[in-house]
Amino acid sequence: MSSKYSVLTYESDIYVKRNWINLGDYVQSTAAKQFLPSVDTFIPRDHMNAYHGDSVKMIMNAWYMDLPENFPPSDAINPLYVSIHINSTIVDKIFTPESIAHFKKFQPIGCRDFYTRDLLISKGIDAYYSGCMTLTLGQTYKRDNVTDDVYFIDVMYDSMTLSELVRQPLRFGKRLLNGRAFEFAHRSKVLKKHFDAELLKNAKFETQIIPYISAEEGFKLADDFLRRLANAKLVVTSRIHTALPCLAMGTPVIFVNGGFKNKIDNCRFDGLFDFFNRIDVDANADSTTNFEFNGEKIGMQSKISNKTLHHDYAEQLIEKCRSFA
Structure with a gap:
């Protein structure tokens, strides 16, 4: 049988x-x-x-x-x-x-x-x-119709802006108590340091967090998401299940390693970080890169080459x- x-x-x-x-x-x-x-x-x-x-x-x-x-x-x-x-x-x-x-x-x-x-x-x-x-997704999703789309997906998602915090008063209150309330400018500081104004103006900002849906809808949305990532010009993210598929499909990707302040996040990453081109961000939003690119800031004409440590x-x-x- x-x-x-x-x-x-x-x-x-x-x-x-x-x-x-x-x-x-x-x-x-x-x-x-x-x-x-x-x-x-x-x-x-x-x-x-x-x-x-x-x-x-x-x-x-x-x-x-x-x-x-x-x-x-x-x-x-x-x-x-x-x-x-x-x-x-x-x-x-x-x-x-x-x-x-x-x-x-x-x-x-x-x-x-x-x-x-x-x-x-x-x-x-x-x-x-x-x-x-997700490192195997290049078996199905091919980079065969490359666009000029640049995606920023949940970059430093735990370092929330002031407007984001105001919409979540309970979280805002907790951050006032633990000293994190004034991180609201961290994301902007990092992005402006490493990306030029033209790229930031034209980029598409998205999130992986979506309203509850059925499994059928979930697979359809994941398929559409992966097809768009496969043909993107560049993807910048702090989500491993955006970054790893990009590696698999050959899409230039930068992982922004910053804003993770809890053990739910930190224990998930050990063994994955070395695969990525990274922008590493400390608690004060000071940041460095572990990869090279042309120019002072990353722009629409910058050439970003992924690492290959994940292939084996x-x-x-x-x-x-x-x-x-």
């Missing part, structure tokens, strides 16, 4: 109630989907334990998870664990005896960051650094996923 296949989705009451999702989650699932001969069912990441349908094979690249009490998954799921991240915020909840036994059953576990790899190893689980599945990891992920499917 032929195998059936599934992909992870982000449909859950927890997302309905907060009424937003990160489109990067569907970018990750799109990366897994491209290797499957069919998609016979969708399974929500945070409710994998409740799946009771036919046995399915599933590539399990994801951030684990908003409801850690719902791990491990159903026995009806045959998983390939690559490119997983276990966030530091749920470590004390996810590692039950049942979860550890589950990971050991399907080891070795591929991890998208060093933090997760080392964490699993500390629990006696065979784990290795795999990189992120992408090739290994492609081979592993093809063998699994």
